[in-house]
Amino acid sequence: MSEVTEILKKYSKNIDNEIENSLSAISPEELYNASNHLFNSGGKKLRPALTILACDAVGGVFEQSFKTAAAIELIHTFSLIHDDIMDQDDIRRGNPAVHTLWGEPMAILAGDILFSKAFELVLETSVDSNSYKKLSDALAVVADACVKICEGQAEDMSFEGKFDVTEEQYMDMIYKKTGALIAAATKSGAIIGGASDEVILAMEEYGKLIGLAFQIQDDYLDVISDEESLGKPVGSDIVGGKMTLMVVKTLADAPDEDCERLISLLKENNPNHVGDVINLFNKYDSINYAHNVAQGNVNKAKQLLEILDDSEAKRALMLIADFVLERQS
């Protein structure tokens, strides 16, 4: 077991307990089961661990961040449930998606109630009467991330079948869709930990950068990994015609002829074209480019941590930044 896996495992029981307590009162039973489903299918629990570590690393009482950490995981799960409906993805974490088992109406509700429970959970954070401001700041961070997740998903949907997306637009989309919640995780942890504004900003930026790297690495692994490590066929993003940094980069650098070729290959959604698309990516060095962008983000994220005093938690945040690029799935 890698050191990061151990770090993530360290807090998972606390997070699970908070989530269980939060959801236990949901009725009727069908809604309870639907909203609980994905928590029974694993998941790395990276985001809540980041909240707890950020709280700890800024010198806060890390137990005070458990509820907000769990809330971040509820919001992540809500967005997965709704995304799977929107994208018509029937499998999540190797199991049937919520809407596959309970139908779309119950899956919409399951997402909605996790969303509501997330806000309830943050509000249950016990703070003394002087620190209601912390609570309201943490809540604002969470609510803002929720707005961004919706906007990012809408942008992602608007990219479908369109290939005139700039790198800036692409990065904005993945920031909103993936980076914003990870940034909210670290930022809310720092707020609850009582950090200064400067440190809160650094922790937010750290979260944003590793969030972006995480998404770019996902796309990168889809073309350089193998089916066994990935748990799904190589090139599934290509077959799905998905916009990735490699597509954006190739379209930006290639002459018209190769651009047209790439677009037509992506539009065909044909597994036999994966090799041809990868060759085009390589012709314009886009795979290396994506990897370098991700690596650059991780390096910057680690530099931002220098603002913190040395601690076990800071070391863990360093390791997690590296882990984003080391993971094979």
Place this chain on the structure above:
Amino acid sequence: MSEVTEILKKYSKNIDNEIENSLSAISPEELYNASNHLFNSGGKKLRPALTILACDAVGGVFEQSFKTAAAIELIHTFSLIHDDIMDQDDIRRGNPAVHTLWGEPMAILAGDILFSKAFELVLETSVDSNSYKKLSDALAVVADACVKICEGQAEDMSFEGKFDVTEEQYMDMIYKKTGALIAAATKSGAIIGGASDEVILAMEEYGKLIGLAFQIQDDYLDVISDEESLGKPVGSDIVGGKMTLMVVKTLADAPDEDCERLISLLKENNPNHVGDVINLFNKYDSINYAHNVAQGNVNKAKQLLEILDDSEAKRALMLIADFVLERQS
């Protein structure tokens, strides 16, 4: 124009402004348009007016409740958008539903972002540093109502095709689906207005009672009104096989034979059976029963207002309680 219509109109500009400001930054444009759609189709804005009036009636600075009032309307609208998807209702307020125009994925997101924006809006309520507790209490009320709305919708869905629903189960469902948000409207207004715990509780109960009366009256109007007043054919709930207090009451009081007859009529979803069903309702006095339950709730709600000092706002709350039963659509 009735006096209540004038009262509701009095604040509608403030509420509209808050909603416009809250939603103006949403991107991309498609998501902005989808989330704005229902605000362009009218709506009574009863809930936000109740928040403002409750704040005013308890002696608070009513302008401080504008953002929370608008947030309540955002949550109401979010739930309409998602309900229309779940119930496959293609028309809302005489216009195409959000999912009819933008498709289900964008409608899911439009609901989600209104939900997120609602929490942002409450958090923007300007409170002095001593009253963050008010803010967090108001937020907890809103989040709790959201949980209940989801549970109520799930219960409503679970009743479909089932006819062994007790009056208690039915009342619990409509409390969660309709009453909880109206109770949250009046309760959060009272909290922001700085009311005592006793007054806050009374205002919550007032909201709950008129919310229940509102829903029962909706079902009652569906059988006693006429098509012109309703804006839709009489008996559409009957044709839809919908569970109402009249159905619950008839099934509770009628012998097996008439119960079976009612169930089979409701299952046929046939407009020609509306008269037969209404005859069955009358045979067991269920229509009067429903009206009396609604009237009883309104009377209790008005009694609860006696805890307040006399004011224009208190008078408005009295009038609104009566309006719930006087309205024809």
